[in-house]
Amino acid sequence: MSASALLTARSLCAGYGDFQALFSIDFDIHPGEVVALIGANGAGKSTLLKTFVGLVTIRDGALDFCGIDVSKTPAHVLVSRGLAMVPEGRRLFRSMTVEDNLRVAADHAGEPAAGSSPWTLQRLYDLFPILAERRAQAVENLSGGQQQMVAIGRALMTQPKLLLCDEISLGLAPKVIAEIYDMLPVIRQAGTAILLVEQDVSLASRNSDRVYCMLEGRITLTGKSSEVTREEITQAYFGVKHEVG
């Protein structure tokens, strides 16, 4: 594992109560990278993200962020260190306005990544102009795509070095998905590494540098998105004995 990695996991095991969901996960992501995490429903992708962010307890193994061990760090502290997540299902603050949703995150943000300019409300509104129009509206009145933009914006307002995106295409029309994915390079250029969880394999491969595949709580494939073949992905996605050490 490279010392300049942003986030590294080694032999990570985690679960809920009596149930173990993740088995010996090795993972890393570097500054400026876009990494995709694919796999079928129930493979453990969301659980892995929640474990990274501190919402699921780690049973065994190591997790480092910016070189520091974070296996026991509370989730809200991780956020201030620059690890943000756009959760599955968006989880916006209902009955609060768009602007309040963004402000909450800004209130508790950490220091921006070195050498990058901080995300401000104005920058966010430049990236997502439709949100500027609707800044005073309650978030439940927005369309699915607009809500997803608010969710991403909210995560960006915490000035993340690493942004975890959990199925941001879920429930959205293809046109809207394309609009949102067009924003990702802008976010990447601003200095934030991105981890994309997707069920749509081609969408994930097209928009990432490297890809990991999970099945039943284990990593079954890893490689450069441009080099990994269709067959390899299919086998890793659906399950032929092929574990990566």
Next chain:
Amino acid sequence: MTSRDILVHRHTRSSRIAISVALLLVLSIPTMPFWAPSGQIRMIVELSCLIAIAQMWNLLAGYGGMVSVGQQAFIGAGGYSLFALSAYGGMNPFLAVPLAVILPTLLAAPSYLLLRKLDGPYFAIGTWVLAEVFRLVTGNLSVVNAGSGMTLRAMGQFTAHQREIGLTILCALLLLVTVGGTFLMLRSRLGLALTAMRDDPVSAASQGVNVGRMRFGIFVVAAMGTGLAGAIYYMAQLRISPGSGFDPYWSSICIFIVMVGGIGQLEGPIVGALLYFFATRLFGHYGASYMIVLGLLTLIIALFSPVGLWGLFSRFRDWPWFPVGHKLQYPR
């Protein structure tokens, strides 16, 4: 091996012993007037009422998911019904006891309909408000002697021995109906639905359990059992007043007994009632200090071991007294 080779047991050895012992004990209660001192009989009467009221609270909270801090509403209603039936209906009080259940039942239905709109904790306080309404109304009704309360004069026509026979029979019936009745109900299909509702109301509803109607039913049944116990308790006391019949302390007792004993299981309230009963006998004279300990114990149990003493015990040994599940025995 086919499914016909698998045996289904509904009892364990511990439960066969426990139920036999329990039945023997309950059936021996009516014999007590012939050999036991009056003091012990009074204790058994009080203990039986505590067990019954606690079981009903357990039914409400542990299975129905409805926490009530106002069951005293039905205790008082049951008690006052009995006294009124005896005083104005001229009925033999012992025969009036089953009829005393009518008023609590009639009050329970509209009470539930009013309160069901309230969320969990607010539902609880709502039951308290209702009990207070009953107390205040009763305290203002001159027909039941308002704040001074009533005396069960009709009991004067019986000798002490006759009173004891009547009371012990009623106690045995009370225990059979409340504890036995709940046990039988939980073993039935109704019980399955109840347990499902206890564990996850949404999933239960998705399986066809009519959660709303079931909760309504439980609320009314619990009110009936509580009213019955209230009638018997105040019959033994010979006196009732709004302050005692509708005393919020009844709720403190229920909560302590069921939470410390073990909620959501039949054995819990019995364990808890025994604990409370003997603890009060031993330490009750310390007054406020004793109550502080009761309150703190309730707090600690809620914080650290919400399953109560019986729940803790079941984790070590699976020796149920009242088994409500099914055990599979595979052929060797």
Next chain:
Amino acid sequence: MKWVDAVIQGLLLGGLYAQYAIGMSLMFGVMRIVNIAHGDLVVLLALIGISLAAAFGLGPGFIMVILIPVGALIGWGLQRGILNHLVGNDPLPSLIATFGLSLALQNLMLTIWQADTRSLDAGPLAIQSVSLAGIQVGVLPLGILAVAALLTWGMHVVLKTTRFGRALRASAADRDAATLSGIDTKVVYAKATAVAVAILGIAAVFQAARTTVSPADGGAQLIYAFEAVIIGGMGSIWGAFAGGLILGVAQVVGSRIDPGWGILIGHLVFLLVLAWRPQGIMSRR
């Protein structure tokens, strides 16, 4: 005229109930916890205040200034020590825990202060009155109402515009998402309870000045707070205020009809609202 006077006196009593209700509404709205010991905390603070006044000869204003931080500290400790372990989807544990706490607290107060009733000497304020449109209105009750309105408005502003208010609303809407936005929800909850009980510190002084206080009073105060919240509508600070006023009016008007009926009429109005508009009078639903 007698009825107009009753309504005005009711509004003034309602100001006190509104002060009880704000804290309860806050705690339930943010954490979905109802603190059964809420009423007992008012009584505790009142008794502490009365004892301090007696021991050091302090006036009610001073006592209020002392009780606010004392209340905040008690609230903070209560949340961090006990209630934070019980926040979750199941309301049962916090209900039972605070019920046990209430029982213990009442009896502790009984042990320390005995069952005698006491009150706080508000000095000349207690009997001064002002003439409003021909009706004599006590200065103290007027002050209670004014403070209630001020607290409600203040809470409303805090929730809407401050960083703390946003964090509170976010934690109430979605706890995990709030954590992901960098909020330490445990601290937010503790602050919320601290605010709720600090307000009770203010209410305690008013209650002790207005009437007598005894250790067993907690249950009744809890019920009034609860009724105010439900009548006004859950989830709304102004609802808690309005509900308090309505309850106060119901009780005073009821007691004018018959002295023994005041509280009962209050309960009946509560049940009526529950039957006819259970979401509360000020609720938008």
